[in-house]
Amino acid sequence: MQMRKLIVSLTAMFFLVLNAAAQDRTISGVVTNEKNLPLAGVSVGTPDGKNGTQTDNDGKYSLKISATARVLIFSYVNYQSATLAVGKLLNLSVSLQPADTKMEEVVVVGYGTQQKKAFTGSSSKVDAKQFANLVSPSIDRQLAGRAAGVQVTNAGGLINAPARIRIRGTNSISQNNDPLIVVDGTPIISGNLAATTNSNTLGDINPSDIENIEVLKDGSATAIYGSRAAGGVILITTKKGTKGKSKITYDAFVGYSGALKRFDLLNAADFITIANEKLRNAGLAARANTNPSAGSFDTDWQGMVMNKNATVMNHTISLQGGGDKTTYYFSLNYSDQKGIIISNYNKAYRVRMNIEHEANKFFKIGNNTSISRQEDGDQNNGSNALGGSIASALRLLPNVSPYAATASGWNINYPANGNMQPGANSQSVDDNFSNVAFTLRYNKNYSDKYRLINNTFMELTPVKGLKFRTQLGVDMLNDYSYQGLTPLHGDGFGTAAGGTNGSLFNSDQTWLRFVVSNYINYNLTLARKHNFFLTAGHELQKETYKFLSASATNISDLFYIKENLISGAGSIQTVGGNYDKNSLESLFGRFNYDFKNKYFLQATVRRDGQSALAPGKKYGVFPGISVGWRPSQEKFWKNSPVLSKGINEFKIKASYAKVGNTLGGYPYLSTFGSANYGNIGGIAPNLVGNPLLQWETNAKYDVGVDMQLFNGRMTLTADWFKNDINNIVLRVPTPPSAGVPGNAISQNIGSMENKGIELSLGFNVMNKKDFSWDVNFNYSNVQNKVTKLYNVGGVPVPFIDGSYNIIKVGEPINIIYGYEYAGVNSANGNPMYYKADGSLIQMNLNAGGVIGGYYYALSKSDPILGVRTTLSTDDRKKLGSGIPVWFGALTNTFRYKGFEFEFMLRYSGGNKIMNITSQEALFNQSFQNNGKEILTRWTKPGDITSVPKLFFGAGNAISLNQNANSRFVEKGDYLRLQNVVFSYTLDSKRIEEKTRGIVKTVRFFTQGQNLYVWTKYKGADPDNISAAGLDAAVSPQLRTISMGISLGF
């Protein structure tokens, strides 16, 4: 919205030029910014407004002024105006300093903008420039640490998986928790939507097209989005053209990614020792390396699966400019990023055209169009899938080669069976894990997505202060996915005699969303002190979803496993399809009043109607209110030297709103869905609905202060917030013996709260002519607490059970809940646990008792099996909270002449992680590889260790798989060196000289992303967690080094 201001001032300038009077002399000069770079478009004029001009692209101006002129005023948006005496000078150059009062900024809000000083809600602006050139297929993956209260988790290194964004905590238990994302006023389709790959729908927005991101956090800011605001709102504004000479920018970077940390697995020699020890302890003969003549290998399976240097490149060329009436922004982008898993990649082709035309002062029309194509490549990522890329890499036998003398050259057993060849062992890997080095190269998981996001708007300004805007937004997304599984090995294994024998799958899904918005903005100032601002409108959103899929298995020839399902390629063919339609219709209004820019009041209301709810229950009203006070504008403050010197700006604000969270599907209806009996057509109950269902409600409270200190060099924002979430839709379990589909009927019954504090600090530590140092810091602390669940038989349930987590009243959502490990019995190597009553028990792995049976123990070195007992679900206890409690980031930016150096440290913690990767894969007791930690296992009486005696086949029992076990629960705290960016901007004057004005700016940059993590967490990465705090064989994180150039023409 700075643009709009600029346009206004430019228009004013033209006006001035037209009215220029007789001149006496010409004064000229150069206007530069604080870094001594030329500033174009600076208004230069005399106070009476009779003479004026603006600087050109080189910052130069030339102005005829009358002999009587005493001073010139230099003004530029977001910079402090300078008023300089002219004297007899013919040459007057000036360096403008950035505006020190951030309060003059505007905040993008729903259906309009507000001046920051008048804004009484809570939002965070994210400067898109900060990461426009960072390597990332989409912006969500770079949002982490950028804004207080916004917790962003990149759970793993798959580049096409969207980040998990939680604004002010987890705001729902069963429904959507993601923020609403609005691009240029149109709520867009978001999520992970492709059929055969991870896919990031936000990847359709080119990060370098983004002008501004505003994260709306509290109730008053989000209430205008009513029933969709519970998870917060992210408003993305794309770049617009500016009037004046056109500007072409070309940005390019190349880079490499590798795994930040790989899993530490056994080598071949250690594997042989461990595998045979497992067997020996179970009374079985050795199987590893029983046939050494078959050759010795030491295969790095992770190396077979992961790229060491995954390349990335990105090219963007953009053109922006405009004439008197029309402005335009146009960009083209190509990006190609490879993930660290060899089959993982994302390619994006993105075009944007934003155009605005002011026909006259009454009528403005414009269009923002983004056309994009994303190609994603992926693989089986199942955390314990036999063909899972990481799951297999962790388990495949290191003393076996990926290659063998077969027709394909790979170690597979086609056509005899789907196993790998055992190499020097007497058997191949247990559970038939696939030769993933082969399957990742021969199987294909591909998605091709086309997206059109378009919005057309018209604005009428019939009288001053009143604006009608009508906007038609269209979001069309098509995903065409393919999966081809080779019959030779892995998930598609088979021959004509049996097995899947190759599998082909295609799906086509199309989302089409229309959003028609009509609203007014009306501004009125009375008596120079009463300011009114009104927004009111209507919006209708319609969405349809179409899905079609086809698959063929038992394919006739390997030839067909290439690109697409071909008619007749397979003898078993299936089709699938679906259709859905939903709509949302709304009326909304917002009223702002401020008195003398000191006292502020805002009231918002939205009434939403939703197709998902029962007739009579479709509509809900979501109100919000906020107040603000700027004591720094009061006389007592201004008159107090202490206050006014120290604190230039001080605003207190408070807000309350009740917003909602929409429901999907038709949860009010009881329905019968397709239920074919051995392919004889049938229908059966698939949902017992609840006609009383309504929105989840989220009452958001916020109290905050905005401050500027030390002449604006320091800005401080602090907020306390609380979200009271009620009517949470819970799938209230029905006893399984009722036989209700899904064993649940949904009700609006749960309650939860998030409360916390947010702090943001910006500090311009130093600001010299050639050197500046800025520090930005943010801290958030979000405490989640479940306050109410449902009743069973009139009695509140103590918790909702799950396998690793429970949802318990009085605790944060999804606490990790399981068994408390007591270590290893040093006398016999048995794993030990504490029962709920505190008694010590051991799971027996030795002769003299039932293997796998539980017995009491007197101490951790008691060799005797006590009385037989059990470890039951009642023995579980809280092992930690699965969601981070505190998080934030610290960014330092140093500038010296043309050099700029920035690094960002990000931190997060207060959570525990249940390391399922360790539990199920790294410590398995099958004929599979292990993590290095297993070398510290108990081997003989007296050994003090936390790793129990090995025992073949008892992995599930020893590690209590599928249950949380404190042995594998670790702290999730970390500090991460998120980004280091170093750039150099050449002296533009010299560049222009050297290139005869063709090239205007040159900037080189090199950057490192995700360079290091300080953590005690032993898994691949403490960010590799699900929403419930579980880490299950997720791809390691990427570390990326890149370098690039930015050219301006």
Next chain:
Amino acid sequence: MNKVIIIFLCFFGLFTASSCKKQLDTTPFNSVTDASAFETADRCLLSLNGVYDAAQSGAYTDGSFRGYPFGAANIEQGDCRGEDMLNVQAFFQVTYQATYNATTANNVAMWNTLYALINKANVAIDGFRKAGGKNVLTSAVALQYEAECRFLRAMAHHELLLHYARPYMDGNGTQLGVPWRDFPINSSDAVNLIRATPRATVATIYNNILTDLDFVETNLTAVPASFVSPATKNVRVTRGAAVALKMRIKLHKGDWAGVITEGNKLIPATITPLPWTAPVCPIGSWSLTANPDGPFADNASVESMFSIRNDPLDAPNVNGVLPKMYGGAGFGARGLVSVSPVIWNNAGWLCTDKRRTSLVAATTNASGNQSQFSTKYRKYTTSDDFAPQIRYAEVLLTQAEAEARNAAAVSTRAVDLLNIVRNRSLANPAVEQYTAGGFATKNALIAAILLERRIEFLAEGKRWGDISRNAVDPNFTTGGIPAKAVNGTDGLANFVCGAGYTPGQAAIPYSDFRFLWPIPATEVVQNPIVVQNPGY
């Protein structure tokens, strides 16, 4: 200001005219509402098929289709609880080694899908009664559909008893059974009605099952005409299947006379084991195929009285479907459940028995080693082996056992019934067949019949039922969960006909809590009136 308001209204009106409340009045496009599911005769039939579907493919705990309860899982679980089939890797290890707890997925899924089937049956029964009342269905068809549902309801309740309750013969049905459900639960209010219903006694459930089956027998024709084309007589319930299930139920009750009464409806008075002549059932013409392989080579054989239908396009997934689980890895299957040396090496199973060759084959297992695999399920690519529930052979062997037990001495009728099944698999029946004189006592005959059941129904999931019902029989008890070969045992060296076998996995006594499966924790928590089995 007036001007402003007028402009505003015009402008606003122009663009909001396009919207109307209709936009919000959409309904699903992929499901019909419950109100309309029984609106037409065609939909009634679809709803009936949906009940069968619930028997074939209920949702596993992760939502996938693993053939619970009857599409595959009752067979796999029934076998893996016994000693005659062997779990190769981890897949059924929890069942095989009895290390389940109240959250173990397989046990939870069995409970959940059986009750899901029961409720779908009850919803459909309610729908059919109403459709019959409104003449959407003729009363005959409404009764037929209801009968089919009540058969499935009865079979499901019995399967529940097998796993979650002590056998009938322990205390004559006085032990704690499972909750009985016989009304539709399709709303929160209906759910509340069951919260006061505790686990019924085993005897109550047996009585209710028999009441249902009597209804089925009365209201089904031998083979309804509509089952002929398209041919669904093997995969829908017929009167013969109902009587056969009644025999099974009464056998479990130890009501030998009752079994005989039912069996006489299905078995001709004269049977000829030598020369072997296939007996033909008076109700529905069910019979034995000439070869033991017949019911497996042909899903629609005359012997297959009731199977659950699987189809290439609608079969349990690779984590459940019978040919993948039981088929050897060498056949392109997963090789996860092999034949156990316990039965293979049993001296009572003749080495020349055709079932050793036509229904078992040596091939690689999931570990890549050689083992013996059942070939009863052989559609390794298309997965469309039906899941056999009742074969005519079972009718005959059940009747043989009842006759043997009911008689004071060695029953020749029982010997004939045993031979009619066994002789077709013998290399030389004239020499090898049983004779009445060959049995010193009636118990020796009963033991032979029980062994014959293990051989004939190997890999058909019937083993657990026999272990369970005989657990308190002093003469024929296995003592509880029998000793088994060690999980993962493989290598053909272990398989030697007639050599006997000493299993390495210890037996679990009948008195041990693990003889029963735990009631799922979700049930006990949600519905505390359903008490947990002791020990869990």
